[in-house]
Amino acid sequence: MLEYVTDPDDPRLSDYTRLRDVELRKSLEAERGLFLAEGEKVIRRAIGAGYPIRSVLTTRRWLTPLQDVLGDATVYVVSDELMSGIAGFQVHRGALASMERLPLPSxxxxxxxxxxxxxxxxxxxxxxxxxxxxxxxxxxxxxxxxxxxxxxxxxxxxxxxxxxxxxxxxxxxxxxxxxxxxxxxxxxxxxxxxxxxxxxxxxxxxxxxxxxxxxxxxxxxxxxxxxxxxxxxxxxxxxxxxxxxxxxxxxxxxxxxxxxxxxxxxxxxxxxxxxx
CATH class of the missing domain: 3.40.1280.10 (SPOUT methyltransferase, trefoil knot domain)
Incomplete structure (x- = not known):
């Protein structure tokens, strides 16, 4: 399901904000039980390993390369500029995916x-x-x-x-x-x-x-x-x-x-x- 987003403060994007703030991210990811996968190859490997997708953040030009693995996942589509602004850095590999963590073995x-x-x-x-x-x-x-x-x-x-x-x-x-x-x-x-x-x-x-x-x-x-x-x-x-x-x-x-x-x-x- 594609959702086009133009506002960097849109609450739907809260999984992806302030990625350079290590302490905030550790707290947020632990609280929500998530982690982020960056780039097509890594996202594919995470999905292949059985991690469920919460959502994907990407730009128009990366929709086709990822289409076969995203299924009915929620995909937030933003401009290149907005992607960099949200992440706080240039996302060269085109996409970020918020994934659910799985329980660790003992x-x-x-x-x-x-x-x-x-x-x-x-x-x-x-x-x-x-x-x-x-x-x-x-x-x-x-x-x-x-x-x-x-x-x-x-x-x-x-x-x-x-x-x-x-x-x-x-x-x-x-x-x-x-x-x-x-x-x-x-x-x-x-x-x-x-x-x-x-x-x-x-x-x-x-x-x-x-x-x-x-x-x-x-x-x-x-x-x-x-x-x-x-x-x-x-x-x-x-x-x-x-x-x-x-x-x-x-x-x-x-x-x-x-x-x-x-x-x-x-x-x-x-x-x-x-x-x-």
């Missing part, structure tokens, strides 16, 4: 699932970083992701956009008990690897990879907490170039480190082929 449900390789993110607060890690994880065979209580929302618009919709393809759950979280992983049969920049840790390519492995990643600034480092079965690192170390470059940012470490999880899982 941690226990996720741990009882088939995932043999999982990531556990501790207090990553940057939405772009979380989105980029989901994208790497999806590309490199990670089966599920666990989030600490303070970790950024994977369905926040920026995370969804950076992930190119990968947040819809990997099941994830949010921990309700950070302190005992790793105990639950161990009880579920996961060997836990704590990624650290400490070059005295086991190199990632020498880590013991059992049938079920959980890789722990820490916050952007401080890395993993001492509690999780101590509780993990093994501390692992990505070996740095000696020249880089001499020049004072002793670590990678969390997104690059996550991608390299996820790739490391892809090697043979036969214990006989993994270093002791």
């Amino acid at each position: 941690v226990d449900t996720l741990l009882k699932g088939p995932a043999r390789r999982i990531l556990v993110l501790e207090d990553l607060v940057d939405h772009s970083n979380v989105g980029a890690i989901f994208r790497s994880a999806a590309a490199l065979g990670v089966g599920a992701i666990l989030l600490s209580p303070r970790c950024a929302d994977p369905l926040y618009r920026r995370a969804v956009k950076v992930s190119m919709g990968a947040v819809f393809s990997i099941p994830y759950a949010r921990m309700d008990d950070w302190f005992e979280g790793l105990t639950r992983l161990r009880e579920a049969g996961y060997h836990t690897l704590a990624l650290t920049p400490d070059q005295h840790a086991t190199p990632m390519d020498r880590a013991r990879l059992t049938d079920r492995v959980a890789l722990l990643l820490g916050s952007e600034g401080d890395g993993l907490s001492s509690h999780w480092l101590q509780e993990a079965d093994e501390a692992v690192c990505i070996p740095m170039s000696p020249d880089a170390m001499a020049a004072g470059v002793d670590s990678l940012n969390v997104v690059a480190a996550a991608a390299i470490a996820c790739h490391g999880l892809m090697r043979a899982t036969d214990p006989a082929q993994s270093p002791a």
Whole structure:
């Protein structure tokens, strides 16, 4: 159903207002149980993953490309200028969709699932970083992701956009008990690897990879907490170039480190082929 809108203050557009105000958006989206998908590809992936559409905001020239997936959804059609004014930025991908959130699985449900390789993110607060890690994880065979209580929302618009919709393809759950979280992983049969920049840790390519492995990643600034480092079965690192170390470059940012470490999880899982 098409509805043409010319007033930026039209209450029908309230799902889309002040998209750059992070705190307001987090409050509004939690209250209404929604998230925003930006661009044709991401909207298609959200719909394909089973998220119901609340409405779509777009311009005339993007109606045809999206027509086959929108069905009887309410579509607000605005001018290019009004679209930019409402969003607060140039929407290069032509459309925004307000989607209903689905209930998250419990941690226990996720741990009882088939995932043999999982990531556990501790207090990553940057939405772009979380989105980029989901994208790497999806590309490199990670089966599920666990989030600490303070970790950024994977369905926040920026995370969804950076992930190119990968947040819809990997099941994830949010921990309700950070302190005992790793105990639950161990009880579920996961060997836990704590990624650290400490070059005295086991190199990632020498880590013991059992049938079920959980890789722990820490916050952007401080890395993993001492509690999780101590509780993990093994501390692992990505070996740095000696020249880089001499020049004072002793670590990678969390997104690059996550991608390299996820790739490391892809090697043979036969214990006989993994270093002791």
